[in-house]
Amino acid sequence: MKIVFMGTPSFASRILEALNNQYNVELVVTQPDKPVGRRKEIIFNPVKKFAIDNNLNLLQPDKLKDNYKTIETLISINPDIVFVAAYGKILPKEILDIPKYGCINVHASILPKYRGAAPINWALINGEKGTGITIMKMDSGMDTGDIISSHKIKINDDDDTSMLTEKLSILGAKKLMEFADSLISNRAYKCKAQNESEATLAPKINKEDALIDWQKDAKEIKNLIRGCNPWPVAHTHFKDQIVKIFKVALDNSSNINPGQLINKGGRLIAGCGQGSIEILEIQRSGQKKLSGREFLNGISNIKTPIFN
Incomplete structure (x- = not known):
């Protein structure tokens, strides 16, 4: 044949x-x-x-x-x-x-x-x-x-x-x-x-699709991050820089504003519209990929860190 x-x-x-x-x-x-x-x-x-x-x-x-x-x-x-x-x-x-x-x-x-x-x-x-x-x-x-x-x-x-x-x-x-x-x-x-x-459609993913909206539910944000890894990689903004997020886990922390970051026993937690997520792999623009703990160490001097 x-x-x-x-x-x-x-x-x-x-x-x-x-x-x-x-x-x-x-x-x-x-x-x-x-x-x-x-x-x-x-x-x-x-x-x-x-x-x-x-x-x-x-x-x-x-x-x-x-x-x-x-x-x-x-x-x-x-x-x-x-x-x-x-x-x-x-x-x-x-x-x-x-x-x-x-x-x-x-x-x-x-x-x-x-x-x-x-x-x-x-x-x-x-x-x-x-x-x-x-x-x-x-x-x-x-x-x-x-x-x-x-x-x-x-x-x-x-x-x-x-x-x-x-x-x-x-x-x-x-x-x-x-x-x-x-x-x-x-x-x-x-x-x-x-x-x-x-029938439903699955058009080509672009970078705009990968922008994280922190007002959304934690599960939705986690799914976006999963669906955009390894490309185009879900991203957000921190201190006027693009930050890429590769891997997260759902978290049960409460009373955190959408996009707000907290240190929870050395774990990097981000608030969502409903629920929260732990950030496991993250990368600032032009830098190497970091664990959540490593990222926390680099922002310890910022009073109220937030993604936007």
């Missing part, structure tokens, strides 16, 4: 690794290199890195629609199937129509919930107790294709985006391999339409 794989982040690279261990992947298609960080360094995305390390044919088109070079390359390969995982762009019809068995996507939610670029982030931010992966046959919409199978997992209270991505990528790789094995045996598969009335 001739396979083409399309994907970009770490969620996709584990799935590519599983495919490559058992099948010949004719071509890997991933997003173009982009500068990251303050220094604007070019760092290979996880899928590109895996493809290079394993001597796989690699293509990085700037766009897919009306990209005749990419389309001609795919036609020349004549793939039986194209597997897609978090590629990052909608596939045009001229690509969807190339493979014999279609383009099959592994999406990190139980569709039709959380269609879009950031399903893992939004599941955490919204305080979901469970999520999963969906294997679907792609159409020209954004995660609107017919469902082949869905597989659920529990979300733990301390899961952040990085942890949940790892769990879902393992599940996605396992279930996609089962589908691939079944396809080889049966040369066919069944799918069903999504229920549009249950």
Whole structure:
């Protein structure tokens, strides 16, 4: 079976690794290199890195629609199937129509919930107790294709985006391999339409989404911090500086104003609109990451410290 794989982040690279261990992947298609960080360094995305390390044919088109070079390359390969995982762009019809068995996507939610670029982030931010992966046959919409199978997992209270991505990528790789094995045996598969009335969206997360509103409930703030770690990282302001908060725990302290900071036996506690949180990992702009206790030591001379 001739396979083409399309994907970009770490969620996709584990799935590519599983495919490559058992099948010949004719071509890997991933997003173009982009500068990251303050220094604007070019760092290979996880899928590109895996493809290079394993001597796989690699293509990085700037766009897919009306990209005749990419389309001609795919036609020349004549793939039986194209597997897609978090590629990052909608596939045009001229690509969807190339493979014999279609383009099959592994999406990190139980569709039709959380269609879009950031399903893992939004599941955490919204305080979901469970999520999963969906294997679907792609159409020209954004995660609107017919469902082949869905597989659920529990979300733990301390899961952040990085942890949940790892769990879902393992599940996605396992279930996609089962589908691939079944396809080889049966040369066919069944799918069903999504229920549009249950559809929700999970748009790309940006830095504005990650700003902490201390008037909100402690659980909501904790969920935002979980859903924005490791990127874009939930943040607030302290003494006119941006402060990033990576990890917190719920606390039962009372009578603390929203955003107010107190020292509770060496623990850094922040008040919320309802409840409070203990800050476990924090980073001031341009400095290294600190524990809550270390941060407290640095602000001991401030009479009434407060986030705003």
